[in-house]
Amino acid sequence: xxxxxxxxxxxxxxxxxxxxxxxDPISGHATLYWYRQILGQGPELLVQFQDESVVDxxxxxxxxxxxxxxxxxxxxxxxQPAELGDSAMYLCASSALGSSxxxxxxxxYFGAGTRLSVL
Amino acid sequence: xxxxxxxxxxxxxEGDSSVINCTYTDSSSTxxxxxxxxxxxxxxxxxxxxxxxxxxxxxxxxxxxxxxDKHLSLRIADTQTGDSAIYFCAEMVGGGSQGNLIxxxxxxxxxxx
Numbered sequence: 746x747x748x749x750x751x752x753x754x755x756x757x758x759x760x761x762x763x764x765x766x767x768x769d770p771i772s773g774h775a776t777l778y779w780y781r782q783i784l785g786q787g788p789e790l791l792v793q794f795q796d797e798s799v800v801d802x803x804x805x806x807x808x809x810x811x812x813x814x815x816x817x818x819x820x821x822x823x824x825q826p827a828e829l830g831d832s833a834m835y836l837c838a839s840s841a842l843g844s845s846x847x848x849x850x851x852x853x854y855f856g857a858g859t860r861l862s863v864l
Numbered sequence: 865x866x867x868x869x870x871x872x873x874x875x876x877x878e879g880d881s882s883v884i885n886c887t888y889t890d891s892s893s894t895x896x897x898x899x900x901x902x903x904x905x906x907x908x909x910x911x912x913x914x915x916x917x918x919x920x921x922x923x924x925x926x927x928x929x930x931x932x933d934k935h936l937s938l939r940i941a942d943t944q945t946g947d948s949a950i951y952f953c954a955e956m957v958g959g960g961s962q963g964n965l966i967x968x969x970x971x972x973x974x975x976x977x
Contacts, residue, residue, distance in 0.1 A: 749906075786969055801964065851894075851895055852897075854909065855906040
């Protein structure tokens with residue numbers, strides 16, 4: 746069964762360092778999402794891509810976070826510099842979302858996530 | 865803004881039914897979802913329901929939707945220890961390519977043998 750791949754699974758870093766996370770969506774999925782999940786909370790959207798274009802990055806802290814999906818396939822999320830409050834699970838999801846939002850194509854499939862600890 | 869609320873904890877005995885409740889605020893939500901998260905793992909889609917439906921059944925899972933009260937529930941029949949996890953309710957807000965999911969904080973289900 747096709748899966749969303751994420752790496753690394755775990756990352757420990759010191760504050761002020763740079764970190765990067767990678768995501769490979771399910772083959773053929775046009776839409777890719779990055780979420781942040783703080784312990785004890787539900788996931789919150791950071792950025793959404795449709796192919797290589799950013800659709801929504803309104804919740805992305807752009808002073809330190811950046812995301813790219815250059816060829817419209819895999820994606821990288823970067824934090825520079827990392828802060829203590831960035832410790833969380835970073836989840837990537839993908840969907841086969843077409844031009845119509847209201848369909849089962851909206852189903853988002855999640856990767857296993859990257860657990861970030863900032864010391 | 866949009867908000868999804870769930871009770872934080874539920875404890876049941878193995879073999880009993882579990883009912884996890886959720887309320888949401890956006891009356892224009894088109895789809896509502898239930899995801900399961902096991903420790904240290906990502907989210908696994910369990911089921912979803914379209915907003916014009918009242919009920920959806922899938923094996924041991926039954927989803928009930930009361931659109932008037934904006935209330936969603938997930939019933940797990942014959943709950944097993946392997947069902948112990950955190951269950952997230954989510955609503956789809958917005959349409960077209962702008963639609964995204966708003967999640968609740970999750971309900972931790974503990975199943976006692």
